[in-house]
Amino acid sequence: MDKTITCIIVDDEPLARKVLTKYASQMDNLEVVAVCSNAVEAFCHLQKGNIDLVFLDIKMPKINGLELLESLNPVPLVVFTTAYREFAVKAFELDAIDYLLKPISLGRFMKTIAKVNKFLTGNHVVGMVEGQLQPKDPISKLNPEPELLYIKSQRKTVKLDLSEILYLESLNDKVTIHTSDGEIQTAQRIGSLEEKLPKTKFLRIHRSFIVALDKITAFNTIMTEVNGKELPIGRNYRSHVMTILQDNPL
Structure with missing residues (x-):
């Protein structure tokens, strides 16, 4: 059985809190220690520590979910729960482990918990103290290597599986992402995209x-x-590139 994961739910909508609490109660290893209606209330709980996971709404009065996350140090794992697609890129820039769009189905919720279990039972977990997962570094929990890349292209946000990407090419203020299925163009700078790639x-x-x-x-x-x-291979990149390639045989 997976280890117990302590979590809090943060959402200003009563129905959303009710649904998430109901779903969480059906997970054997998930313990809801607080249900909060605003970011300030959640911040107080998080300051006490011993929280592994936060289900966090984005659009809330006074302080939104993104602002709350940026204020935390150390930070727990975060799953954003929202009705708005347009915050996906920012959420993943903040290393959220998942992004659930409302209305959230039980099946989709279970998939998220499976992802959390897989991450928390990996190399970041070193033992148990009083039944709680003990990470090596609380901040590092928010830095798993991403599996997806979100690209702004032609007034849309396109979701790309990293395994499909062949290479990125910058030309004339545009970046073309060459994939196994074709090409995607974006006005995002190649340096910005490089920072998001593992x-x-x-x-x-x-x-x-x-x-x-x-x-x-x-x-x-x-x-x-x-x-x-x-x-x-650019002249200024050659030394580093050859070191990496020689350490990673084909």
Whole structure:
């Protein structure tokens, strides 16, 4: 059985609080220690510590969920619960472990708890004290490697699975993301996108190119080959790139 996870629910809508509390009660390893109607109330509970997970609404009066999260140190795992899609990019920039859109189904809630269980029972957990999960570093719990990348493209936010990305190419103030299914263009800067990509999976090889390490099929000191295309290695990047590639054999 998975270890007990202590959580709080923060939402200004009574119905939303009721639904989340009901769902949580059906999870064997989830213990709701507080249900809060606003961010200030939640902040007081979080200052007491011993909270592993927060279900956090975004649009709330006075202090919204994003502002609350930015004020916390250390921080627990956070699952945002909201009716608004437009906050997804910001939520994942803050390293939320999941983003649930209302109305939330029990099946989707269970999927989130499975993700939380998988994360908390990984290398970040070192033992149990009085029945509570003890992380090595509370802040590090909010920094799992992302599985998705959210891209602003043509007035929409596009969700990309990182495993589908071949490489990113910057040209004329646009970045083209080459994937196994085609291309996506965005006005986001390549440097900004680089910050969102896990360094264990992606490598900046040139001022205009970032490649997926597992998609590289060949390389030498001046180029890498991805999907049959030769991509140049910039002179200023060469030393670092060769170190990484030589440590990660094909």
